[in-house]
Amino acid sequence: xxxKVISPGLATTVQDLGRPGxxxxxxxxxxxxxxxxxxxxxxxxxxxxxxxxxxATFMGPELEFTSDATVAVTGADMPVKLDGDLxxxxxxxxxxAGQTLSFDFLKAGARIYIAVAGGxxxxxxxxxxxxxxxxxxxxxxxxxxxxGDELPVGQGAGGSDGRxxxxxxxxxxxxxxxxxxxxxxxxxxxxxxxxxxxxEDTWKVAPEADRIGYRFRDGRPMEFVEREQPFGAxxxxxxxxDGCYPYGSIQVPGxxxxxxxxxxxxxxxxxxxxxxxxxxxxxxxxxxxPHTPTKFVEVDMETALAARHDRAALLDKVRASLA
Amino acid sequence: MKTRYSFGGDEHIFVxxxxxxxxxxFFKSLSMTNAVRDSQIKGVTEICPANASFQIKxxxxxxxxxxxxxxxxxxxxxxxxxxxxLKTRIVEIPVLYNDPWTHETLMRFRERHQDPDATDLEYAAxxxxxxxxxxxxxxxxxxxxxxxxxxxxxxxxxxxQMVDRxxxxxxxxxxxxxxxxxxxxxxxGGCFACIYSVRGAGGYQMFGITPMPIYDPKQEISYLKxxxxxxxxxDIVKFKPVDRDAYDAAVExxxxxxxxxxxxxxxxxxxxxxxxxxxYNKKLEEVLHGN
Numbered sequence: 001x002x003x004k005v006i007s008p009g010l011a012t013t014v015q016d017l018g019r020p021g022x023x024x025x026x027x028x029x030x031x032x033x034x035x036x037x038x039x040x041x042x043x044x045x046x047x048x049x050x051x052x053x054x055x056a057t058f059m060g061p062e063l064e065f066t067s068d069a070t071v072a073v074t075g076a077d078m079p080v081k082l083d084g085d086l087x088x089x090x091x092x093x094x095x096x097a098g099q100t101l102s103f104d105f106l107k108a109g110a111r112i113y114i115a116v117a118g119g120x121x122x123x124x125x126x127x128x129x130x131x132x133x134x135x136x137x138x139x140x141x142x143x144x145x146x147x148g149d150e151l152p153v154g155q156g157a158g159g160s161d162g163r164x165x166x167x168x169x170x171x172x173x174x175x176x177x178x179x180x181x182x183x184x185x186x187x188x189x190x191x192x193x194x195x196x197x198x199x200e201d202t203w204k205v206a207p208e209a210d211r212i213g214y215r216f217r218d219g220r221p222m223e224f225v226e227r228e229q230p231f232g233a234x235x236x237x238x239x240x241x242d243g244c245y246p247y248g249s250i251q252v253p254g255x256x257x258x259x260x261x262x263x264x265x266x267x268x269x270x271x272x273x274x275x276x277x278x279x280x281x282x283x284x285x286x287x288x289x290p291h292t293p294t295k296f297v298e299v300d301m302e303t304a305l306a307a308r309h310d311r312a313a314l315l316d317k318v319r320a321s322l323a
Numbered sequence: 324m325k326t327r328y329s330f331g332g333d334e335h336i337f338v339x340x341x342x343x344x345x346x347x348x349f350f351k352s353l354s355m356t357n358a359v360r361d362s363q364i365k366g367v368t369e370i371c372p373a374n375a376s377f378q379i380k381x382x383x384x385x386x387x388x389x390x391x392x393x394x395x396x397x398x399x400x401x402x403x404x405x406x407x408x409l410k411t412r413i414v415e416i417p418v419l420y421n422d423p424w425t426h427e428t429l430m431r432f433r434e435r436h437q438d439p440d441a442t443d444l445e446y447a448a449x450x451x452x453x454x455x456x457x458x459x460x461x462x463x464x465x466x467x468x469x470x471x472x473x474x475x476x477x478x479x480x481x482x483x484q485m486v487d488r489x490x491x492x493x494x495x496x497x498x499x500x501x502x503x504x505x506x507x508x509x510x511x512g513g514c515f516a517c518i519y520s521v522r523g524a525g526g527y528q529m530f531g532i533t534p535m536p537i538y539d540p541k542q543e544i545s546y547l548k549x550x551x552x553x554x555x556x557x558d559i560v561k562f563k564p565v566d567r568d569a570y571d572a573a574v575e576x577x578x579x580x581x582x583x584x585x586x587x588x589x590x591x592x593x594x595x596x597x598x599x600x601x602x603y604n605k606k607l608e609e610v611l612h613g614n
Contacts (some may be wrong), residue, residue, distance in 0.1 A: 023380065024371040025552045026474035026520075125540070134523060135477035137540040137551075184329040185337050231488070232344030232374070232514040235495050241344045242472060242481055242515060244371045244378035246331030267474035268373055270496070270513060276332030279383075301388055304333040308383065 001067035003116065005149040006100065009061040011210075014120050014139035014151070015113075017050040018263060019128035026267045029247065030130035030138065033111055033211060033263055033286025036171055037075035039315060041115035043322045044072035044092040046159030051119030052129035054145075056112050058289070060103025061145065063114075067097045070117040070159035076109025076287060077172070091164040109172045109287040117156030132264060134212070169318050173284040176202060176293035179260070179277050181250060182304055186240060186272035190255070194222040198258075198274065198296060205292045206257060211264040214285055215257050216294060222255035234270055242270040248277035250296075258296075260285060280307035324348055326399055328392060333383045336392060339376040344483060344514055348375035349471045350593055353409075353556060355395075355402040364394045372556045374471040374481060374515070407593035413467065413559040413611050415585040416509075416518070419570040420444070420460050420531035424505045429529050435499040443528040447494045447511065460564055463492065463530065466604050468516055470558040478520040478538035478552035482560055487600055500526035507533050509562070520552075534573035535584060545580055553584075559591065561611060587611055 005012075015038065018031025032038035032055055039049040047053075054061070060078055072092040073080045080087040081102045087093045095101065103112070122129050122140050131139025140149055187195065201219035208215040224237035232241045238255050245251065245261050251271040252258045260277055262285060277285065278299060288294065299307070324341040331337045338355070341348035356372040359379060366385030371378045381391050421444055433439045438446040448459035468482035475481075484491060496512040501524060504510070508519040510527030517527055520538035536544055537553040547553060565573070576582040589610050596603040 020368050023369045024473065025555075026477045026479055027552070132477070135521060135538070135540055137477065142540060182330060182332050185331055187329075230341075230343035231491075232483075232493075233342075234513040239513070241342070241375050242475075242513065243339070243373045243376040244337065244474070246335035246337065246378065246380070248332050248334075266476060267371065268472060269475055273331070276330070276335065278332050279334050301330060301333065305383060305388075308333060312384075 001065070001069065001153045003151040003153060004064040004066065005145050005147055005151070006062040006064055007147055008145040008149070009056045010059040012054055012056040012061045012145045013131035013133065014052050014122050015055040015130050016052040016128055018130050019126050019132070019138065022126055023267050027126070027135060027137065028132065028263065028265045028267060030132045030263050031128065032113060034075050034113065034283040036283045036311070036315060037111070037113045038115075040090065040165050040318055041072045041074040041113040042119075043318065044074070044090070044159070044163050044165065045070045045115045045117040046156060047115060047117060047119050051115065052122065053113050053115040053120060056114065058106055058110060060112060062100060062102045064100045065095045065097060069095045069153065070156065070161055071095050071101065072115050073112050074165070075112040077107040078112050079104035079107070088164065090170055092159055092161045094161040106289075110289050111286050116153050117159035118154035121152040121154035134264060163322055165318055166321055169314060169321065171283070171314070173287050173292070176295050177284060177288055178295050178297050179281050179284065180297045180299045180304065180307060181275045181277050182299060182301065183275040185246070185249065185275065187274050189224055189237070189272045190274060191223045191225055198222070199298050203258065203294045203296070205288050205290050205294060207290045209288065209290055211262055212266060213259045213261045214288065215259045217257045219258070222252055224255060238272050239270050240272050242268055244268045245273065246276050248279065248282055249273040250275050250277065262286070278304040278307055280304070280311045324351065328395065330388055330392075331378065333388060334380055336379045336381070336388070336395060337376065338378070338395065341375045344375050346469065346483065346485075346593060349469065349483065350407050351402060352377045355398055358398040358402050359395065362394070362398060364391065366391065371474070372472065373474070374483065409557050409591045411557045411559060411589060411591055412586050413561060413589050413607055415561050415563050415611055416533050416535060417565045417569065417573055418464065418509050418531045418533050418562045419567060420564055421456065422532045422570070425508050425529040425532055428501070428503060428505055431503070432497070432501040435497050435501060437495060437498060444530050447492065447528055447530070450494065451492050462490070464562040464564050467607055468560045468562070470554050470556055470560060471515070473552070473554050473556055476521055476523065477540070478554060480518055480537070480554040480558070480560070482516040483514065484516070485596065485600065485604060494528050496526035497528070500524055504529065505532060507536065509533060534570050534577055535582065536577060543580070544577070545582075546584055559589065559607065561608065585611065587613070
C-alpha cells in the first residue's frame with residue numbers, strides 16, 4: 001500500500017528517532033523534533049515507538065491513501081480532516097482506500113506527527129529512515145515531500161482505531177515558553193551582567209527557526225569578557241577555535257541572537273556557546289512558532305536529570321494508558 | 324595547554340584541550356578520543372574529535388554525568404604520553420583556484436565581505452602579506468594539510484596547514500555568512516581550510532573549487548561505495564593547482580565514474596615532523612608520488 005502526496009505542506013519530512021553514531025562526520029541525529037509526539041503517534045497505531053512517520057511543520061499536507069489504514073496525528077493542535085470530516089487529534093482512526101487526509105490551520109504548537117500502522121517504509125540509511133535534507137540523506141529521496149510523491153507503507157501489526165492519549169498526558173509549550181538550560185562550555189566568555197540578562201530577558205522566536213536550529217531575538221546584546229583572541233579562533237570576540245556543538249547548545253554569533261541547535265544540528269563551528277538546553281525540553285522547542293515569547297531558565301545538573309526522569313515517567317503513563 | 328571540561332547539558336561533555344590551535348592540541352584530542360573508544364565506557368553514544376577539543380555524547384540513563392566526567396579525566400594522563408605516530412594516508416586534491424563558480428558567488432555576496440573591491444583570494448593574499456595571488460596559491464598548495472576535524476555538515480573536512488606558526492595563513496570569515504556556496508568550494512576561515520561537501524550556507528573565504536566529490540549519500544561514486552564520507556580526522560591532504568582543462572577532464576572522469584583519487588598510506592610521526600618541517604613534508608610528497 002502507499003500514500004500519495006497531493007500537496008506537501010510547507011516542510012514535511014519522513015522522520016523516526018534518528019541516526020546516532022555519525023555526528024563525528026558531520027551527519028546529525030535528525031529524527032522527530034518532538035520525539036514524545038512521534039512515540040505517542042506510533043503507539044496509537046500499534047507501531048514500534050521508533051517507526052518512521054511524517055513530520056509536518058506549520059501546515060499539514062494533503063494525503064491520499066491507496067488502501068485501508070489506521071492513522072493517528074499528534075503534536076501541534078491542527079484540526080485533522082478525513083474527506084472533510086473532523087477527526088480527533090492524539091487518537092487513532094480508520095482510513096479507507098481512496099480517502100484523503102487533510103488539515104486546517106495551525107492553532108497551537110508547530111509540528112504534527114502523522115503515523116500510519118506499518119510505518120513509512122522508505123529505505124533504511126545508516127540505521128535510520130529519518131530525512132537529513134542538507135545532506136540529501138534518508139527519508140524520501142533525501143528531501144522534504146513534494147506533490148506527486150508516493151510513500152510506501154510497511155506491514156502493520158494491525159492497529160485499532162478509537163484509541164486516544166488522555167488530555168493530561170499531551171504536551172505543548174506554555175506562553176511564554178520556558179526552556180531550561182545548563183550554563184557551561186564557554187559561559188565564562190560573557191560578563192556577569194550579560195549572564196544575568198540572558199536569563200532575565202524575554203526572547204522571541206525569530207523567523208529563522210528550523211530543524212537545524214532555532215534563533216531567538218529581542219534580548220539585550222551580550223558583552224564579552226575582554227581577552228586577546230587565541231590563535232586560530234578568528235577576530236570576533238564570539239569566535240572560538242572551531243569545535244563540536246552539542247545538541248541543544250546555545251551559540252550567540254556576535255553576541256546578539258542566540259541559536260539553539262536541534263536535531264539536524266551543524267556538528268561544529270567557530271562560535272562560542274554559553275550553555276545547553278536540557279534534554280527534557282528539546283521536544284518543546286520543536287513546537288515553538290516564530291514570535292513566541294521565550295524565557296531561558298537556569299538549572300543545575302540534578303534538576304536536569306530530575307526533569308529527564310519526569311519526562312520518561314510521562315511517556316510510561318502514555319504506554320500504560322494505551323497498553 | 325590546559326584541558327578544560329564542561330557539561331553540554333545532561334547528554335554531552337565538551338573537552339577543550341587548548342584554547343588555541345596547534346598540532347599538539349589536535350594530537351592530544353585525537354589520542355583522548357581514541358582512548359575513549361578503546362575503553363568502551365558504558366553509555367557513550369558519540370565520540371567527536373575536533374581541532375583542539377572534542378565532545379562525548381552519552382546516555383545519562385546509563386551513566387551519571389559526574390561518573391562520565393571522572394572516566395574521561397582518568398584517561399587524560401595516559402593520553403598526554405599518547406602515541407604521536409599515526410598510521411594514515413596522504414591524498415592529492417586537485418584545485419582550480421580562482422574558478423568562475425566561486426567567483427560568481429563571491430561577487431553576488433560582496434556586500435557581506437570585509438573588502439568589497441577585491442576578490443576573496445586578493446584579500447587573503449594582501450592581509451597575509453603575499454606578493455599577489457600567485458604567491459598566495461603557491462603557499463596554500465605548497466605544504467600539506469592535516470584534516471583536524473570532520474563536520475559542520477556531512478563530510479566537510481577542516482584542515483590545518485603543516486607549517487610553523489609564522490607561516491600559517493589566517494583570514495577572518497565573511498562579515499555576514501553567505502546563503503550560498505558552490506559544492507566542493509575550497510574555503511578558508513581563521514587558520515583552517517575546508518572543502519564544502521555540499522552546496523549551502525557558509526562564511527569561509529572562497530579560493531577555488533575541486534572536481535573531486537567527497538560526499539555521496541547514494542554511494543555510487545567508486546571510491547565512496549564503502550562509505551559515503553571520504554575524509555576522517557588524521558588524513559593528510561596536498562592541494563594540486565590545476566588549470567581549467569585539467570579540471571574539466573577530471574569532471575568528465577567523475578561523471579563517467581572513472582575518477583580515482585591519488586592517495587598513499589603513510590605513517591606520520593609528530594616528533595619527526597616537528598624536528599624538520601620542510602624536510603618531512605618533502606618526504607610526504609615523495610610518498611604521494613612514489614610507486
